[in-house]
Amino acid sequence: MSDLATARMLMERLVNFPSVSRDSNLALIDWVENWLVENGIEAVRVPDPTLPKASLYAHVGPSVAGGVVLSGHTDVVPVDGQVWTSDPWVVSERDGRFYGRGTCDMKGFDALALAALVLARKRGVKRPLQVALSHDEELGCIGCIPLIEAMTGLPRASAVVVGEPSMMQAVTGHKGGLAFWVRMRGHEVHSSIMHTGVNAILEATKLLGWVNEMNARGQAAVPSALAGRFNPPWTTVHCGQIKGGTAHNITAGNCEFGVDFRIVPGEDPEAWRAAFMAQVAQVEAEMKAVHPDTGIEVTERFTLPPLSPETDGAAEALVRRLTGDNGRHVVSYGTEAGQFQVRGWSTVVCGPGDIAQAHQADEYLTTAQFQAGWAFMEQLIEGLCR
Secondary structure (H helix, E strand, O other): OOHHHHHHHHHHHHHHOOOEOOOOOHHHHHHHHHHHHHOOOOEEEEEOOOOOOEEEEEEEOOOOOOOEEEEEEOOEOOOOOOOOOOOOOOOEEEOOEEEOOOHHHHHHHHHHHHHHHHHHHHHOOOOOEEEEEEOOHHHOOOOHHHHHHHHHHOOOOOEEEEOOOOOOOOEEEEOEEEEEEEEEEOEOOEHHHHHHOEOHHHHHHHHHHHHHHHHHHHHHOOOOOOHHHOOOOOOEEEOOOEEEOOOOOEOOOEEEEEEEEEEOOOOOHHHHHHHHHHHHHHHHHHHHHHOOOOEEEEEEEEEEOOEOOOOOOHHHHHHHHHHOOOOOEEEOOOOOHHHHHHOOOOEEEOOOOOHHHOOOOOOEEEHHHHHHHHHHHHHHHHHHHO
């Protein structure tokens, strides 16, 4: 079996595991760990302390600094409610595309990275190649945090390549993230005397009005040079889920919704957190002035550091050398690259596929992008052998 065929086999096998973020990924991790052992590579598992999930990492080559980390995640988004023309958990090749959940985001890259690890061992690299596979990336890039911390015991790599779909371009910046779940506790009365109650839904609209105001301000402001490279060039605030109330003729006793921020590099997430919580405190005070048993509970779901363009970054230089890409690319979605960078690694995003295909029904990765990904791996290993 050729090295490229091995990578394809790995992608097919990884897609077979329905490792949706809400479920366990242990079956996939077990299989990968066993496959690496069969190929003479020891993997280190990093269990989640509270969930039936795990991440893993592996190292090939001498115990010296200056290697490269290939970083991917094993979880995928659900297929619920989507209409697929083929089984989402089986890779289907047609019209020059590999269809299947995760082919693009990002089991295609995971497969290439694992195949590269085996090839690096065969070739006898002089600088190490390390692979890091995380869980719960789709829930806010939280599963990689203990994984990165566990990898601090390895010889320090000079570059981390996070293989999110970027059409094999060097992405050097992305927005950060901050997400909350808000629970409003109102006071129910008959709607005919609503002034004596506290309508949690109507009180929620005060916070959502602030959300709209922040977006309007951001859109009207003149962006900084760095922010101007993003689309849109401002920090966005978003609510995508809301639920609440008991009946139309009762003031709502409850309302829950999410609020998330996509923060441009250079802006302080702490400042955004403080601004939001100040609005929460103001609305809660108004609610309690009507009835003392009301309140607002805010749960922080995750904080994701941005990826900021580096000055003379080793990771960027590596990817540009291997791909020939000299463009300036930033994206508005978040990745685990920010988690690596904030912990001291030089980091870049580069992987096969188009982010437009991620999370979609009939998600696909083109065969050309998969082959380009493997060409990248071969050149990377050649460089590590020198």
